Amino acid sequence: MPSLNELVRRHTTLTGADVEWLHLLVSEWQLLSDLSFADLVLWIPTWDGIRYVSVAQMRPNTGPTSYQDDMVGHLVPRGRRPLLDAAFDEGRIVREGDPEWREEVPVRVESIPVRREGRVLGVIARNTNLLTVRTPSRLELTYLQSASDLAQMIAAGSFPYPGEQVDMDAAPRVGDGLIRLDADGIVTYASPNALSAYHRLGLTTDLVGGHLGRTTAELAPPSRGAVHEALVKLASGWAPRQAEVEAQGGVVTLRAIPLKPKGTHTGSLVLCRDVTELRRRDRELMTKDATIREIHHRVKNNLQTVAALLRLQSRRLGDDSARAALDEAVRRVGSIAIVHETLSQNLDEQVAFDEIADRVLAMVMELSQDGQVTAKRTGSFGILSAEVATPLAMVLTELLQNALEHAFGGRAGGTVSVSALRGRAPAGGKGRSDGWTQGARPDEYLMITVQDDGRGVPEGFDPQQAGNLGLQIVRTLATGELGGTFDMVAAPGGGTRVVLEIPVR
Numbered sequence: 001m002p003s004l005n006e007l008v009r010r011h012t013t014l015t016g017a018d019v020e021w022l023h024l025l026v027s028e029w030q031l032l033s034d035l036s037f038a039d040l041v042l043w044i045p046t047w048d049g050i051r052y053v054s055v056a057q058m059r060p061n062t063g064p065t066s067y068q069d070d071m072v073g074h075l076v077p078r079g080r081r082p083l084l085d086a087a088f089d090e091g092r093i094v095r096e097g098d099p100e101w102r103e104e105v106p107v108r109v110e111s112i113p114v115r116r117e118g119r120v121l122g123v124i125a126r127n128t129n130l131l132t133v134r135t136p137s138r139l140e141l142t143y144l145q146s147a148s149d150l151a152q153m154i155a156a157g158s159f160p161y162p163g164e165q166v167d168m169d170a171a172p173r174v175g176d177g178l179i180r181l182d183a184d185g186i187v188t189y190a191s192p193n194a195l196s197a198y199h200r201l202g203l204t205t206d207l208v209g210g211h212l213g214r215t216t217a218e219l220a221p222p223s224r225g226a227v228h229e230a231l232v233k234l235a236s237g238w239a240p241r242q243a244e245v246e247a248q249g250g251v252v253t254l255r256a257i258p259l260k261p262k263g264t265h266t267g268s269l270v271l272c273r274d275v276t277e278l279r280r281r282d283r284e285l286m287t288k289d290a291t292i293r294e295i296h297h298r299v300k301n302n303l304q305t306v307a308a309l310l311r312l313q314s315r316r317l318g319d320d321s322a323r324a325a326l327d328e329a330v331r332r333v334g335s336i337a338i339v340h341e342t343l344s345q346n347l348d349e350q351v352a353f354d355e356i357a358d359r360v361l362a363m364v365m366e367l368s369q370d371g372q373v374t375a376k377r378t379g380s381f382g383i384l385s386a387e388v389a390t391p392l393a394m395v396l397t398e399l400l401q402n403a404l405e406h407a408f409g410g411r412a413g414g415t416v417s418v419s420a421l422r423g424r425a426p427a428g429g430k431g432r433s434d435g436w437t438q439g440a441r442p443d444e445y446l447m448i449t450v451q452d453d454g455r456g457v458p459e460g461f462d463p464q465q466a467g468n469l470g471l472q473i474v475r476t477l478a479t480g481e482l483g484g485t486f487d488m489v490a491a492p493g494g495g496t497r498v499v500l501e502i503p504v505r
Helices: 004-011 018-027 028-034 082-090 139-158 190-198 212-219 225-236 278-317 322-341 353-366 386-407 469-481
Strands: 039-043 051-058 075-077 100-102 105-116 119-129 178-183 188-191 239-247 250-259 266-274 350-352 373-377 383-387 413-425 445-452 484-491 494-505
Touching: 004 018, 004 039, 004 051, 018 028, 018 039, 018 051, 018 105, 018 119, 018 266, 028 039, 028 139, 028 322, 039 413, 051 119, 082 105, 105 139, 105 373, 119 139, 119 469, 139 178, 139 190, 139 250, 139 413, 178 190, 188 190, 190 266, 212 239, 225 239, 225 250, 250 278, 278 322, 322 350, 322 353, 322 469, 350 353, 350 386, 353 373, 353 413, 383 386, 386 413, 386 445, 386 494, 413 494, 469 484
Parallel strands: 373 413
Antiparallel strands: 039 051, 039 119, 051 075, 100 105, 105 119, 178 188, 178 266, 239 250, 250 266, 350 383, 413 445, 445 494, 484 494
């Protein structure tokens, strides 16, 4: 289905500001649809003025639909729907005419001009299914009167409110609870859901006949004067605003919509929604997130304590090989601690691994021969999950340590480079950097290359069988825990190249 932008660009000459107004209208018109118990279709005249194109459609949540099929993208010539022509040409709401019959269903059609800055941009066709019409209740009469007021405001260009910032996903809807106020902020009608929401806040009386602003402020906990006045103003319906009220353990979202059908303030709609359980779950999640972060922080502290104890023990040993073994253990523990430190600062179990890689590089290079070995990183590891980041940090530590010990042992210095590439491996192959498609599916595989310009691998060396503890750790983590591949080969021009490929879905 084509979008509103595509249809407007293809068939009309509306400006960018006009299209933004239409988007604002479409973001709000679920309210009009629900209050009217009717389908809404937005028709815009084409650039040549001889047809209309439907660019948006909305079905009601409060009643049966009038259209079984989607109308977006349909074109109709002028003259076929006289109500559209009259509303667009005369700039007024048109209700004349007999009901239409669609598949044995009577439908009442009304046309509402959409005005912006004195210009009529298009027409909203309001289609009401009359098959289930019955004697309306007080609630339905209030809905219909409110819908009539909003329709007049749309025709006058005063609704929607351009400066209002509303999160439509979180905003209360008509069915959540509706309160109708008069021009003085006195409640003339409150739906059962709205009354239940206020009872959740601690109200023990009826809402009808009382001043909603003062009633709401009395229920809310004592606060500063400015906050108190803002709450009274919002609940009185004098300005288009949205806020939450919390009292007696209940939380209610309020949204005020001033009604000015003829240019003067005649009353307001206040939509309300009981979000007590939703906010309780939000707090539980926040508590769990804080607990998880605290656990990572404590794990990091414990690992750093272990590393410090191993470091102290190393200094007391006279055996060089034993001291070197403890120093390697310190680096392994330190690499895990870096991951947990990063996780302790996040709200989820995801980490930006570039920072971890740079810190691992710095930690290992501190032990290079008087700083004569330099290290650099290219490419980006991207965002990785904790279950991938922890073993990968250890693998990177072991590979860098292996380069320092075996590639540059006894040499004046050299360079170690780490590169990362995320992409999609070629079909049917293990892939190498020259065969990868970068950006096609960036969450498919991660290829890491660690290369040095040192001595290179000995003749007949098999990295899959070598007994070195560091390489055993790399093989176990890379192929077992990470589910990837590991290879070590001679680098072109001398030195050693290690290639890791791991899935990071």
